[in-house]
Amino acid sequence: MVSQRGEGETTSTPLEAADKERARAIPEAAVARLAVYLRVLSGMAESGVTAVSSEELSQAAGVNAAKLRKDLSYIGSYGTRGVGYDVEVLVSHIERILGLTRNHSVAVVGIGNLGHALANYGGFPGRGFPVTALFDVDADLVGIPVGGIPVNHIDEITAICLEREVSIGVIATPPPAAQSVCDRLVSAGVQCILNFAPVVLQVPDNVEVRKVDLAVEMQILSFHVARRADEAVHNSNGGVSVGNNGLGVDGMVIRP
Amino acid sequence: MVSQRGEGETTSTPLEAADKERARAIPEAAVARLAVYLRVLSGMAESGVTAVSSEELSQAAGVNAAKLRKDLSYIGSYGTRGVGYDVEVLVSHIERILGLTRNHSVAVVGIGNLGHALANYGGFPGRGFPVTALFDVDADLVGIPVGGIPVNHIDEITAICLEREVSIGVIATPPPAAQSVCDRLVSAGVQCILNFAPVVLQVPDNVEVRKVDLAVEMQILSFHVARRADEAVHNSNGGVSVGNNGLGVDGMVIRP
DNA sequence: TACCGCTTGTGAACGCATGCACAAAGTCGG
DNA sequence: CCGACTTTGTGCATGCGTTCACAAGCGGTA
Numbered sequence: 001m002v003s004q005r006g007e008g009e010t011t012s013t014p015l016e017a018a019d020k021e022r023a024r025a026i027p028e029a030a031v032a033r034l035a036v037y038l039r040v041l042s043g044m045a046e047s048g049v050t051a052v053s054s055e056e057l058s059q060a061a062g063v064n065a066a067k068l069r070k071d072l073s074y075i076g077s078y079g080t081r082g083v084g085y086d087v088e089v090l091v092s093h094i095e096r097i098l099g100l101t102r103n104h105s106v107a108v109v110g111i112g113n114l115g116h117a118l119a120n121y122g123g124f125p126g127r128g129f130p131v132t133a134l135f136d137v138d139a140d141l142v143g144i145p146v147g148g149i150p151v152n153h154i155d156e157i158t159a160i161c162l163e164r165e166v167s168i169g170v171i172a173t174p175p176p177a178a179q180s181v182c183d184r185l186v187s188a189g190v191q192c193i194l195n196f197a198p199v200v201l202q203v204p205d206n207v208e209v210r211k212v213d214l215a216v217e218m219q220i221l222s223f224h225v226a227r228r229a230d231e232a233v234h235n236s237n238g239g240v241s242v243g244n245n246g247l248g249v250d251g252m253v254i255r256p
Numbered sequence: 257m258v259s260q261r262g263e264g265e266t267t268s269t270p271l272e273a274a275d276k277e278r279a280r281a282i283p284e285a286a287v288a289r290l291a292v293y294l295r296v297l298s299g300m301a302e303s304g305v306t307a308v309s310s311e312e313l314s315q316a317a318g319v320n321a322a323k324l325r326k327d328l329s330y331i332g333s334y335g336t337r338g339v340g341y342d343v344e345v346l347v348s349h350i351e352r353i354l355g356l357t358r359n360h361s362v363a364v365v366g367i368g369n370l371g372h373a374l375a376n377y378g379g380f381p382g383r384g385f386p387v388t389a390l391f392d393v394d395a396d397l398v399g400i401p402v403g404g405i406p407v408n409h410i411d412e413i414t415a416i417c418l419e420r421e422v423s424i425g426v427i428a429t430p431p432p433a434a435q436s437v438c439d440r441l442v443s444a445g446v447q448c449i450l451n452f453a454p455v456v457l458q459v460p461d462n463v464e465v466r467k468v469d470l471a472v473e474m475q476i477l478s479f480h481v482a483r484r485a486d487e488a489v490h491n492s493n494g495g496v497s498v499g500n501n502g503l504g505v506d507g508m509v510i511r512p
Numbered sequence: 513t514a515c516c517g518c519t520t521g522t523g524a525a526c527g528c529a530t531g532c533a534c535a536a537a538g539t540c541g542g
Numbered sequence: 543c544c545g546a547c548t549t550t551g552t553g554c555a556t557g558c559g560t561t562c563a564c565a566a567g568c569g570g571t572a
Contacts, residue, residue, distance in 0.1 A: 027559065028476075035475040039454060053519065062456040066561055073521055081520040082568045098475050099482025106474075113373035120369045121470070129474050167481050168474065191484060192477040198295060200318040208480045210473050214377070217466050218362075218385050218424065219291040219354050220284075221448040224464045225423050226355025228447060285529065309549065322531055322552095329551055337550040338538040 026074045031098070033071050036061050038094045045087050053084035100128045107133040107166040107190070109181050110173030111141050111151055114196055118172060119147035132164045137177070154181070161188035170194045171201075182209075282330045287354070289327050292317050294350045301343050309340035356384045363389040363422040363446070365437050366429030367397050367407055370452055374428060375403035388420045393433070410437070417444035426450045427457075438465075 026034075040060045044052060058068040072079070072090070075097045079085045095101060106129050108118050119134055134151045136142065141151045152160055161169070169185040171178050171193060178197035185193060186207055195201055195211040203209055282290075296316045300308060314324040328335070328346070331353045335341045351357060362385050364374050375390055390407045392398065397407045408416055417425070425441040427434050427449060434453035441449060442463055451457055451467040459465055 026479075029559065031476055031479050032472055035472040036456065036469075038475070039471065040456065054521095055519085060456065062458070064561070066563090067559090069519095069521065070560080077521065079520050080568065081566075082518045082570090084519065097479070097482075099478040099485075100475065102482075104474075104478050104481060113376045114370075117369035117373045118470075128478070168477050192481055194473055194477060200292065200296065200316065202318070206484075208477060210477060212468055212470075212473060213292075214374075214468075215295065216288055216291040217450055217468060218360070219294070219356065220287055221424050221450060221464060221466060222355040222360050222384070223282075223287050223353070225360060225448055226353075226358075228462075229355075283529065310551095311549085320531065322533090323529090325549095325551065326530085333551065335550050336538065337536070338540090338548045340549070 026097070030071045030074055033061070033063060033067075034075070034094050034098060036063075037068070037071070038091065038098065041087055041091045041094070045091060050087055051084050052087055052090075054079070057085070104129050104167045105132045105164055106130065106168045106170060107135065107157075107161055107164075107185075108170045108172060109135045109154065109157065109185070110171060110177070110197075111136040111138075111146055112172065112174075115172040116146055118170060119149060121147075129168070133160050133166060135160075154184075157181075157184045158188040161185065161190055166190055168192045168194065170196070172196045175199045282353070286327045286330055289317070289319060289323075290331070290350050290354060292319075293324070293327070294347065294354065297343055297347050297350070301347060306343055307340050308343055308346075310335070313341070360385050360423045361388045361420055362386065362424045362426060363391065363413075363417055363420075363441075364426045364428060365391045365410065365413065365441070366427060366433070366453075367392040367394075367402055368428065368430075371428040372402055374426060375405060377403075385424070389416050389422060391416075410440075413437075413440045414444040417441065417446055422446055424448045424450065426452070428452045431455045 037057065040057065041052070044060075054065050054069045054072075058065040061068065069079075072085070075093055078089050078093055108115055108131055111119065111134055115134070115136070119131060121131075131147070131149055134146055134149050135154045135157050136151055137154045139153065142153045144151055160166075166188070167190065169182075169190040169192070171181055171185075173181055175197050178195065178199040179201060182193060182195070182201045182203060186203060191207050193201070193203070193207065193209045195209055196213075198213055198215050201209050201211075293313065296313065297308070300316075310321045310325045310328075314321040317324065325335075328341070331349055334345050334349055364371055364387055367375065367390055371390070371392070375387060377387075387403070387405055390402055390405050391410045391413050392407055393410045395409065398409045400407055416422075422444070423446065425438075425446040425448070427437055427441075429437055431453050434451065434455040435457060438449060438451070438457045438459060442459060447463050449457070449459070449463065449465045451465055452469075454469055454471050457465050457467075
């Protein structure tokens, strides 16, 4: 099984179909990296670079060269042995695989500090993601444009999302509102959600949720800080517990 | 090797040391989930819930129950068979493992839209992460407090970070400035960095970087949108390419 | 045209993470 | 006090992702 992703490249099937078949087999982790490669490659293209080797590209992207080649192999064989990759060619193929050839209409819900920041990004970095609607509960915000887009009341979410064919919903509300907003987005046919609220969203299977959770990120870093401190203790004296916080991160002066 | 994370729990070694030994063995993925469990548990505690089973907790956290138990087992055995876990106990143990018992001073660099949003979070969600310094290149911003903290010029970054013992640096600058800011943070002794700039940072081995990349998140979602659309085509007619953008995401009206 | 050096693409091995299934261990009711 | 029931903690198998190492393929050169 698993269909042994074509090594023969028999010219029998149309290209489009073959790509789609392949797309299903790309590991999630690789997709994330492809997006990074795309950015690096775009930068190179702007700098006038036309060709690149896996070694160069991998270093710029901060990954292992072998991993990069394997990632690229998921989308096809577009390199030239002995030479490397053509930057333009790679860019266009990655864009196609990531679905960036069509536009994805984005709606941002919750126009607080973060919502403002998101709306003002203006079409989102790397473009192809036009923000077409903003929503908030606060009546005072409704009607006032942010980043050029007028804010609508949250009750209009279903109608407007359907009308503007929003494909990606961004939740930037306070935690208590997140699940309710999510439900409304889902019922408006939105199948992909980017969630900034520190809440675990419950969604049907056919909806894809990605979360960006500051608290979690900070806490992961905190874990590493703690681990480092412990290792330092460990290394400086082979002994056990001179007091686990002997590293002087104590007595810190915090100005509020 | 790998020291077979103690099943015997011989009471020979002090608890503290045992924990640290264990901390090193916790998989990164598990650490991220522990942070999520912690939030869910905190919410439960506030609601007056005192006990919870792995089944309940796992559902609230959106993970498999077995995985949850395995994650918790990395930090020790604090459940009661036949009963479940004591919420308070679990909270305090997770906090300890994540290093949340000490405060981690945070500096935010780049006071644009995002920087404002971050500064105004006010001590960061879940607290324990006091923002003690803000930086920007723009002289017009310097001196004006944001979220109660005055903005300093970026040239002071090294001195102030050292003085206030900043342990986590947050980069919210435009892409071109990110690497330079990163270098300065590192030379100020900051070993953990949270990077919002869409740039691959080059850092020494002893520095931990986590990145939050909106463009990448959006593109991953885009990939899934495309995959869904293809599957839909696939299912509705077994045929090939009725035009790859026949799904009507075209014709969108974008107001600038 | 034939050889040489370089870089890609990938088979295969390895390691980590996930999920299952069950023994161990506790509570509760009688 | 005992037996039945519940839930944890974990050994084991499975699958995914990463890394290695090398054959295949291409351009340049004589």
